Amino acid sequence: MPPVHPSVTRRPLHRRALDVQVFARDDGLFDVEASLTDTKSHDVPLAGVVRKAGDPIHEMRLQLTVDAGLSIVSVASQTLWMPYVGACGEHGDAYQRLVGLNLLKGFRQAVAERLGGTHGCTHLTELCQVLPTAVIQALAGSIIDTREGDAAAPTAPFQLDRCHALRRDGATVAQFYPRWHLATPESATTAS
Template identity: 45%
Template sequence: MSLPSPSPRRKPLHERTIQLRSYVREDGLYDLEAELLDTKAYDFTRRQGVHKAGQPVHHMHVRVTFDTSFTIVDAVACYDAAPYGDQCMSIAPAYADLVGMNLLRGFRQRVKERFGRTAGCIHMSELAAVLPTAAVQTMAGQEGGEARRASETRPFHLDGCHALRVDGPVVAREYPRWYVTPQQPQAAGGATCGTELDEVIPSSSSDS
């Protein structure tokens, strides 16, 4: 379903495109590549001259290699275009410090801490921030559905979004082992119906 058409007339100004691709490697690791491209819909003047509509303002890439635990074992970043040229691009090697971070365990907060303000590039860090959910999608099809449902370990993505809440119909149908009966409103006498607190499975450790 598309967005409804706006009522006032308008003209385009800015377009940002983010693309992600993932790969399984022959060594058993996974590569996740992300690309960010910013363009303007109009010409504007810069110190170096006129920047034409459609020419990249920002164009950057980051690739992380991670294992089955979602831990990053290799990382590289590079630029094709940046507003301040080499002054922007010189920060690219710093993003090798993504190595050792886990994509599902506080990843975005660690990126903010390591690459905040002058220690990083805000656009490269924004690009890195989209990696966790793409990593989850990368791994989602690597095991059979029945194997996931029969696993003794609760799937990490449960309670990670509205559709996959543990007391919802999707979990009841797809992951009945981990389904929790919804709590009912508290009765007038103070008794609580439904699941006891100690039956509720803690939230997963996936990144927010």
């Protein structure tokens, strides 16, 4: 990505890396492995010790197992690097509260209600926020039908009206999913 102000000298301070991988299992379920890692480019005094440049400040992992309908059937969490050893990783089985939630149905709000604030780890809870779209992307076109479909298909493709580019009154849907395009008064006037 080009720098915002390329004429200004910059130096790196902090990096947050998110990684989400999705695996199909032989039993028809899917494993979702997500991690969050924070590093600094310089040594940092932290909780009475110096954390060396490049060593993680945070390294946390979540593993979920979901079914084909994207309901969570199991969860495990792990804190490998943390600022406050002996405290940060002591959230117990808090992330078991995700079991039973569906990534497509009110997931982000339910995470905030169940794990926000002192109910969980800020970083693991933030990591949860990227899971719905990452898992949808992993399953799109195979488990989640994203095709135009045949004329007899009663429902619109999954992805329509889920982002600005794929809004049903927009040009992208008019071009690639014309059967599902909703003309607006402006587009009808332009077409005339």
